[in-house]
Amino acid sequence: MKKLVYTLVWMIPLWAVHGYSQMAKDLDGTASDVATPFLTAQVVEGKLWVDVPSSLLEKPLLWTSNGNSEFYDSKHVQFRKEGERLYLEQPRVWSEMGIWLPMNGDISLERIFLGEFPIMAYDGNAYRIDMTSVVLDESIPWQHMSSLPRLGHLSEVVGVKHKEGELMVQTRIGLSKEGVSFLEPVFFSFLVLPEPMEPRPYDYRMAYWVEDQDRTGDQTENKVGSIGRWRLAKKFKDRERSVPQKPITFLISPDIPEKWRPYVKAGVLEWLPAFEAAGFTNAIIVKEMDSLDAWENRSLGNSVIRWGRNQNVRGREALGGGGTVTLVVDHRSGEIVKSDILLGTSLQRLQDEYFVRCAALDPRARTNPFPDELTGELIQFLVAHETGHALGIKDNHFGEFQYPLERMGDAQWLKDMGHTPSVMSYARHNNMAQPKDSVPPHLLIQKVGPTDHYYIQWAYTEFPSGWGKKQKSERLEEMIRWQDSVPWYRYNDSNYEIIGPGNTNEVVETNDPVGGAKRALANLERALALLPDTNQGRTDMARSKRIYAQGLELWYHTMRNVLSMVGGYEVFYKSMDQEGSLYTPVDFTRQQEAMDYFMGQAFDPPQWLTHPDLGMDIRYSSHPDLVLNYQKLLLMELMRPQRMKRLEHLETLEGFEGALDWYVEELQQRLFKELLESTGQVPARKQAIQALYLEKWNQNFQKERFQLGVDEMAFVHSDHSLGVVMEQLLDLQRLLRKSLKRHKHLESKGHWAWCLAKLEELTGG
Incomplete structure (x- = not known):
């Protein structure tokens, strides 16, 4: 994807x-x-x-x-x-x-x-x-x-x-x-x-590519251009809903096994109700092909759904990569003429991702292999996502940080609204519901949602023949303004920087990331505990190792979602005449609560995660340490200059005074909390984290910043941030000297002495 x-x-x-x-x-x-x-x-x-x-x-x-x-x-x-x-x-x-x-x-x-x-x-x-x-x-x-x-x-x-x-x-x-x-x-x-057909103007507030996929400029810039969409016109113009003159047609390649074809077709046709909102019935047709030669497969007159080239190749069973779509677009008007859907994700990967999220909630996931019905539903989810691309919609963030956490176990809400507003986000499947909620398993899988309907309605609704350019433009703007009252219609582009809880991937993003993390990790713990029983009869530990790695990856993304609250903003793209800001800071109290939870979980993770019972010990060495690898990545997230610059900016706003000072102090005190304890003993992983913290600051202080251009400065710390950090490092240096001098029986003494030497190298003595 x-x-x-x-x-x-x-x-x-x-x-x-x-x-x-x-x-x-x-x-x-x-x-x-x-x-x-x-x-x-x-x-x-x-x-x-x-x-x-x-x-x-x-x-x-x-x-x-x-x-x-x-x-x-x-x-x-x-x-x-x-x-x-x-x-x-x-x-x-x-x-x-x-x-x-x-x-x-x-x-x-x-x-x-x-x-x-x-x-x-x-x-x-x-x-x-x-x-x-x-x-x-x-x-x-x-x-x-x-x-x-x-x-x-x-x-x-x-x-x-x-x-x-x-x-x-x-x-x-x-x-x-x-x-x-x-x-x-x-x-x-x-x-x-x-x-050329009549174009629909590109608007950065709606998640459609500009026709030639030009990515230059800021993501909040309204380029002059048209969006990519199919030429769809009503056959009966006087009807509120009509069949199209020429429906969008997809061919299912013969290389897709017959047992999966109904699910592939269902994934495409999930979009039919969205087109009904735009005024079209039977807007999409899917044909199963018993044969399709190379000419027909490559012809620009056919849009084909097929396996990726590396499907079923040994060595790719666990690889991700999702699917992809190749859109062929007339750049004059944005008209999509051909769109092949390539299903690249292996079935094994789809099943592993579902297991770590939903095995505690769906009994079907506790069998190995999965029953065909469940595997088919996962294929349907993949096809539905890729079909959205084939219709012109981008990946990214849709109404995230908006759905209420308490609704994630509400079967009626999930039936009507889904656990995420769009199948085009990377939210994946519902791991926020709890076993006591008794959610029907089919409601756990991500599907086309209300925001997807909204996007199709905006892009494909036909205007009355007598309307002029001004009237059409006003109607399109009116539809965009529905986002004022329906927050899950809103779109934002992460643009390679996670600036808030609506910008993270691989997690179900609700309005309560901390509460959501607690629920998600409870289900992850339950799923890992199921592995010994579900893997009975296997002749190797490959599946256990693979799913454990998937579980750690999910833990990492869950932690990133919580951390995104700190120095984070809610994003709402707007026109100049709309009230309010594009970026609204997350309440400072909520930022502090998120930081407290994150520091406790990320660097002192639970035993069930670090030493799970997989039915057999699968390690013989401290290397590689997958948990430590993810912890190091999370530490890099904490130390990013972009986050510190956001906190530095927050200090200029009422209610956020001292935000950066608080953040740096909280980070360092929690990382080195063992120094304040009686024994001073530091576990091996924590030693590695503390060492990396000091090494990275040493590097950051040595970076040459005076010759950098404006764009490059985004990736280095400001002088103000470095000053705040240096103050904390000097405090840590004094504390280390005192502890090493006064506590003769201080444990991990060699590690603390190394930390002090590194600090003296950094501070000059």
Whole structure:
């Protein structure tokens, strides 16, 4: 559920350049009149000969490539005639929103030269040229083409296929890797552009990509552009709800086993009620395919749901990676024309993630392997998430820190609202309900929620034909303002910095992170305790080790969610004429409560987590120490300059006076609390944490900051923060000297002496 790849795509007109038609069969087997392709081609003695009609000269076309990366890359191109030659060029794209789109990230480029072809023949209608070089030439940059060394003597054009409005060319590209030669199949397509559809303006408050996925600028900037969405129009304009003129259609690849296909289909169709809110019935169709050859699989006329290439490969059983979607988008208007859904997560990974969250709540998860029904529901969840991407919606944070914690065990709420407002967040499954709540197991799995319905309604609702631009804009803004009264409709982008409890992943984010953590960890403890019984009969400890590692990862993310309260903000993106702030600090008392809970849990974790009963001891050494690894990551979170700068800013606000001083003092006192105890004994893990704390401050004080630019300064501590830290380190130095001098029987004496030496190195004596 990670990266989206947007490319340019052209819808194909139904007219034919050559003016006659032929019979063909659609994928469902029905006969239809199909216009002859606008380009014709043939392979002659290994050469690709293409006939380019004169009527296509200087007309916008699309040239796409698709190799083993599974993603589509594309270029706006056009043919131009000069003398006895045709030239292939890539021009800059004009958006229907009234702006030029940068080409290849360069705002100065207006066109790129791609190829030059002598005219072989002209029949009064079309020019014949040899295009072999451009489909085999490695000098033409394709974003997703393999970067491995090419073997030209092995590369060849395999064949061509003419589809309605699409010319497809199959090649095999010779590649070399570590002395081994192999062939990679690469498909190219040429398409012609139709009239662009009416765009829907991009708005940063709604989680849709701008059409070309331009990520430059601040995440709160409203770029001039259109969002990515399908061309969907009512068949019956006078009805409140109508079937579309052309529904969104997905094909289930034959490589997906038959027993999982009903769940794949159900995952896609979870979105049907959302489209009903936008005025469409039966907006999506899903077809199961018994066969699908390479041409149909790669054609831009088909959107295919299939396993990722590494599915069922030994060694990838436990790997994550989620799924992904390759969106093919017409950048002029944002129209999505093709979207393949690639299911990359292994079934084993889906099951392990569910076990650590819900085994205490769902008896089906206590069997090994899971029953097909439960595995199918997890596949459905994965497909539902990826379908959201295929419809244009981004990953990120939707209404998090808004759902009430007490509702997480309320079956009626979960039926109506779900445990998270959107399937597009990384909340995963409900581990906040408790066994006493008796929540039906099917309500524990993440599904399409109310915020997803809201997003589809905003993007796909048709306007009455008589409405002008101003009226449409006002209606869209009115719908966005629903976020004023429905807080779980709100979206925010973490932008690589967790600035509050609505910005963390892998946890169910309620309005009470501390209370939620207590419930989640209670279920995690119960799940780990179930492992010995559920793993009976296995001949190895692989599953126990794997699920324990998953449990530690979940503990880490739960701790991050609690920590996000400290120096944290609630985020609510707004227009200039809306009252209130974009960033509202979390109440200081709640920050202090979160810090207290976090310090007790993160660096003094419970025995059930550090030494679980897995039915057999699975360790023979102190290395690797997975718990310590996560503790070190959490310490780095505590020491981040970004967090300290937020606390430094909070000190300027009423009610947050002394926030940074409190934070640094609380952090250091809790980390070194053993020094204040009678014996001074420090467990080995805590020694490593204390040592890392001093080492990192030593490094931070030595960083050269005066030559850094504005952007780089975000990643170093301010002078004020370093001054506050130095004051605390000097106090720690004095305390260590006193303790080592007065307490002759101080335990962990060597460790404390090392800490003092490190401090003296840092402070200069």
